Amino acid sequence: MLALDDGLVALTGRLRVTGTVPATLRDRPVLFAANHIGVFDAFVLMAACRRIGLAPRFMLAGGLLDAPVLGAALRASGHLRVDRGSASAVTQFAEAAEALRTARSPIVVYPEGRISHDPGLWPERGKTGAARLALSAGVPVVPISQWGAHEAVYWGTETVRGAADLVPLARSGLTSPLRRPTFRVHFGEPVDLSAYGAGRPGDAVKAHAAIMRAITAGLVPLRRDEPDRPRFHDPTRPTDGHSPWRP
Numbered sequence: 001m002l003a004l005d006d007g008l009v010a011l012t013g014r015l016r017v018t019g020t021v022p023a024t025l026r027d028r029p030v031l032f033a034a035n036h037i038g039v040f041d042a043f044v045l046m047a048a049c050r051r052i053g054l055a056p057r058f059m060l061a062g063g064l065l066d067a068p069v070l071g072a073a074l075r076a077s078g079h080l081r082v083d084r085g086s087a088s089a090v091t092q093f094a095e096a097a098e099a100l101r102t103a104r105s106p107i108v109v110y111p112e113g114r115i116s117h118d119p120g121l122w123p124e125r126g127k128t129g130a131a132r133l134a135l136s137a138g139v140p141v142v143p144i145s146q147w148g149a150h151e152a153v154y155w156g157t158e159t160v161r162g163a164a165d166l167v168p169l170a171r172s173g174l175t176s177p178l179r180r181p182t183f184r185v186h187f188g189e190p191v192d193l194s195a196y197g198a199g200r201p202g203d204a205v206k207a208h209a210a211i212m213r214a215i216t217a218g219l220v221p222l223r224r225d226e227p228d229r230p231r232f233h234d235p236t237r238p239t240d241g242h243s244p245w246r247p
Contacts, residue, residue, distance in 0.1 A: 002050045009047040009183065012040070012152050012176045017048045019187035019218075021106075021142055029103045029139040032056060033130050033191075033211050035123045035219060036110040038150035038234075039169065045108065045146060048185035056106040059096060093133070100137040108144075109133070111211060115155060117241025120229050123216055124241050131207035135198040141211055143188040145218030150230060151181035155237035168236050181232070188218040216245040 009015055021030070034045055042058065049056045100107050111126040118124055134141045154172040157165045191214045196203035225231075 002046060002055055005043055006047045006050055009044055012043075012173070013148065013179075013181040013183050015044065015047055015051070015183045015185070017051050017185050017187075019189075020052050021054060021187055022190075025140060025142065025190065026054070027104055029100055029137065030106050031100060031130065031134045031137075031139050031141045032106045032108040032144050033111050033141055033215060034108060034144035035146060035215050036112045036115050037121055037146060038115060038153060038155060040152040040173075041146055041149035044149040044152075044183045044185060045144065048144075048146075048183075048187075049106070052187065054106055056108045057103070058108045093129075093136075097133055097136045100133060100139055106142070111208065111215075115237070116243070117238045118243040118246070119239040119241075120227075120243065120246060121150060122243035122246040123212055123219070125244050126208065126212060128204040128208040131193075131196075131211055132198070132204045134193060134211075135196060135204060135207060138198075140190045141193060142190055143211060143214035143218055145186045145188065145215050145222055146184065147219060147222040147226075148181050148183040150234065150237075151179070151232040152176040152183075154234050157236065172234075184222040186218045186222055188214055212245050216247065220247055 032049075034041075046056065096107075109130040111130040112124045113127050113129075114124075116122065116124050130141070152173065153176065154168045156169045160166060191207075191211050193207050193210065196207040198204075220227075223230075
């Protein structure tokens, strides 16, 4: 699947990867926390991980894992399920923490929980789930910053109700090989969370802020010539969000 993904990303645009994951964090539990800029950025992120010799697993919405064909492949690959707001969310969190403690490959989370609605595509406030997971499992967090994947495929719509909702995604995706956007992914230094504990009130919020600031710091040089708003205009993406982390 990673090889197929790598070919898709190479066809769609140009991948540029900076930074890496230290040898001391390989073959041991580690959490990757990335910003979320578009529907194609997970493909780009997987290709970037493959380039530095890693095969990550994602924490994915239950709907993806239940999808025909794709869902079966994702489940077989060991990706983890998250059903936000469900009665089983607490149980799933405990299972995810245990899976993270014993993992031999990175687990990827999007702390924002959705593709950013900020007009400038800077990271949104997000939720403390990733920080709580890292503190509970006692594992290091590597921040990942990415830019450019939003140019490959339009945001589209929050919920796909029919074939018409897929048309903007298909049109933009099919023209991406002609436009050849540059996909930039940066693996940052591990975030120092040693001052925070899993059971101390307020520590998850502080740890979350440290993770988001690290992601944003890595994003700044990737979009140095686009500090305010993306140069690429996606008419389907909502811009009703706000980023408290924007430098």
